[in-house]
Amino acid sequence: MREVAIVSFAQAPSVRRETERNEVEMLTPVIAEAIERSAISRKEIGFTISGSSDYLAGQPFSFVTALDAVGAWPPIRESHVEMDGAWALYEAWVRLQIGDVDSALVYAFGKSSPGDLGEVLALQLDPYYLAPLWPDPVSLAALQARALLESTGYTERDMAEVAARSRRDAQSNPNAQVASDFSVDDLLAEPYLVSPLRKHDCPPVSDSAAAVVLAAGDLARRVCERPAWVRGIDHRIDPHYPGVRNLAESPSAALAAREAGVGDAPVDVAEVHAPFSHQELILRDALGLDGRTAINPSGGALAANPVMAAGLIRIGEAARRIMEGNARRAVAHATSGPCLQQNLVCVLEGD
Amino acid sequence: MSEPVTSIRRPVRLEYDFTAGRAMSRFLLGLAEGRILGQGCPECARVYLPPRGTCPTCGVPAEEEVEVSPRGTVTTFCVVNIPSQVLVVPVPYVCANILLDGADVPIFHLIQECPIEEVRMGLRVEAVWVPAGELKATFESIRHFRPSDEPDAAYDSYREHL
Incomplete structure (x- = not known):
């Protein structure tokens, strides 16, 4: 495999x-900042790809409009996934394996506020059996949380501990949306939103955008003091219909983690895309992470969850810790679909 | 065997609060004042109309406001013979790309008040606005364009903007 690294975020x-x-x-300054930090000129970028959803924007082909932020002239090599930007990064990594281009710009935008996010997300479900009932994402997640609590030793206190830690850590993240210092007991005294979920178990609705620059081999070494090398990346998917899955576990995340090589060496830091607190518990087990790994020091998706960008932000946050010299080996995870249906795992290492 | 189910009804309706953004907001608010506002790129100096806040060629913010003229040149046109479901214009009618003086990107609009066989590339036209009291922050504040009775523009003056 060709060596590919994240060189800016x-x-x-x-x-x-x-x-x-x-x-x-929203995108223009973010893309400009990522390119400037990469020290690769805009015209030198070999491949450009974005992740977004027209349903969020309420505008057809919104990803084409977004190219106004890129400077797509002379005509560039461009692609798009109607997925979180983490999957755009995956395609860029595959594209760089071909070997004819050495760098890629990956960006994602998620502006949820124009519409009703719960209604928009209901439309990703089976159009005949599920979507006509308009199941909202919080209710679906609550079904999953109940299945987890009743079938394992996990408790609502474990969930509240995830939420308290995430929002406390978010206090040192200037890009976080929700940051606070609450005790677990305070959180457990709050009423249920959709039981067994309380408000703190659920992500905020967020508007944001993110961009990453990838570079291969010598170019990465030349432009970045500490490139975050992609040592493993894998994407697996569970069945679409939630009813046929065991919601209390995530076989696709476990398999993606194994294929990406998460367990091959100790993990300093993991950025896990768990929009709901109980999902971090499921994912920690699926990824095989233990107390030696710092989980979501950014605050994770409980502190900011811009749909379509939150997964790419997990990869960027994990890479940032390597590039800044605060971690040697990091794991990033992104999810998509209802109840952790799709999972992407990326292992990043410094030199 | 019973009859197969061939259809189900499943109405879907989503509502959005459109975010015009800074650039389009300035453009639309300009129309409410009877002004046409573009934006210039600091790198390539092109003036974009309607403005988008960036230069899509250079990929940099293009926020310098440039007022362009309500007069311009037809760069290309077509004659529409298909009745529109949404436009209340009798067929045949003329759609054109119009390069307003001071802009580098032609806008799309209707040409009216002129026999269709007289519409041509290079024809000089001017905006026909709704009455002053009806101006709003919408492109519909310009009803259409009509010939401005100037000599045709030379091809070289708009060849870079086809």
Whole structure:
């Protein structure tokens, strides 16, 4: 495999409602910052790819409009996934394996505020059996949380501990949307939102954007002091219909982690895309992470969850810790679909 | 065997609060004042109309406001013979790309108040606005364009903007 590394990362601070700027205007400074930090000129970037969803924007082909933020002239090599930007990064990594280009710009934008996110996400479900009932994502996650609590030793206290730690860690993340210092007992005294989930178990609705630059081999070494090398990356998918799955576990995340080589060496830091607190418990087990790994020091998706960008931000946050010299081996995870249906795992290492 | 189910009804309706953004907001608010506002790129100096806040060629913010003229040149056109479901214009009618003076990107609009066989590339036209009291922050504040009775523009003046 060709060596490919993340050499820069930029993101917009997550906010509940960005009313002044549209998607392109949110992306422009983020892409400019990622390219500037990469020390690769805009015209030298060999491949450009984005992850986003027209359903969020309420606008057809919104990813084409977003190219206004890139400078796509002379005509560039470009692609798009109607997925979180983490999957765009996966495609860029595959593209770089071919060997004819040495760098790639990956960006994602998720502006959820124009529509009702719960209704939008209901439309990703089976159109005949599920979507007509408009199941909202919180209710589906609550089914999963109940299945986890009743079939394992995990408790609502374990979930509250995830939430308390995430939001405490988010206090040192300037891009986080929800940050606070609450005790677990305080959180457990709160009423249920959709039992067994309380408000703190659920992610905020976020508007944000993010961008990453990838570079191969010698180019990565030349432009970046400490490149975050992609040592393993894998994407696996569980069945679409939630009813046919055991919601209390994540076989696709476990398999992706094994294929990416998570367990081959100790993991300093993991950025896990768990929008709901109980999902971190499921994913820690699936990825085989234990107390030696710092999990979601950014605050994770409980602190900011811009749909379509939150997975790419996990990869960027994990890479940032390697590039800044605070970790040697990191794991990043992204999820998509209802109840952790799709999972992507990426292992990053410094030299 | 019973009859197969050939269809089910499943109405879907999603509502969105559109975010015009800074650039389009300025453009639309300009129309409400009877002004046409583009934006210039600091690198290539092109003036974009309608403005998008960036230069899609250079990929940099293009936020310098440039007021362009309500007069311009037809760069290309077509004659539409298909009745529109949404446009209340009798067929045949003329759609054109119009390069307003001071802009580098032609806008799309209707040409009216002129026999269709007289519409041509290079024809000079001017905006026809709704009455002043009806101006709003919408592109519909310009009803259509019509010939401005100037000599045709030379091909070289718009050849880079076809």
